[in-house]
Amino acid sequence: MRLLHKYHEFLIYSIFGFLASLINIVSFNLFHNHWHLTMLWANTIAWLLANLFSFFANKAVVFKASGHHGWRFIKEIILFLSQRIVALLLDNVLMWLGVNWLRWSNLIVKTGDQLIVGIVNYLSTRAIFLHENGPLLRRMEHRRQTPPKKSTTKKTCHSK
Template sequence: MDFIRKHRDFAVYCLFGFLASIINIIIFDVSHNNFGVPLWIANTIAWFISNVFSFFVTKIFVFKTEMGSYKKMFNEGIYFIVSRLFSLLFDDVFMIVAVLIFPLNNILIKAIDQLVVGLFNYYSSKWIFNYNNRNIIEKIKQFRISQKNNEKKESEAKEI
């Protein structure tokens, strides 16, 4: 029972991550293989749609954070998308290189890609939705504010 409690977030994330990966693969397949959309554009469209889905299910079901105000959700969404931009970059490069190098079906390559990207996304999501880490962000903001205040005081002192 202790093992289940300890790894609950990861197990639930895997379930919803699997669903997000299925969405990603289906959208990629339909747009690239059926409609002839260029690989990186189809991959990016699939990434965007699956990440919108992933944001909400990760927030609500995995890390169980409140929806809160629009400002709070917007800030979390920004952190979420920025962290996922790194995975998009990897995702696009991996797909292009793997499809060009390996004589495998692009859907099989996409599935392998989703496993690797999914692990990165879990840890970045855990960091974003874990409010203990928010203290780090708040400390950075406070440090910047204090630096600006010190600079302002120094410039005022020079004027006198």
């Protein structure tokens, strides 16, 4: 029972991560294999749909972050998606290697890469929504509120 309590957050994240991966795989299949978008476009659109689902699920259910509105909400979603861009790049590289270099089925590669990408996503998502890991959000807020510093040094012209 202690083990279940200790890893509860990760287990819930895994369930929603599985659902996000399913959205990603099904969307990719639809866009690439049925609507014949290029692999990169299909993968990127599938990534966006899966990550929008993931943002709202992680915020509300997994990490139980309060429903901030306005600027804080915009910061969270921008930070969430920007950190996940690394996972998109990893996803695209794995897809390219698996499909173009190894000549494997795109759905098999997509399914396998979602396991690797899921681990990367968990680590970055946890850093965004947990309160003890919020320094980045605070720095972003401070930068937004602090006007840029004006240079106080005077430029002098020396002639020879």
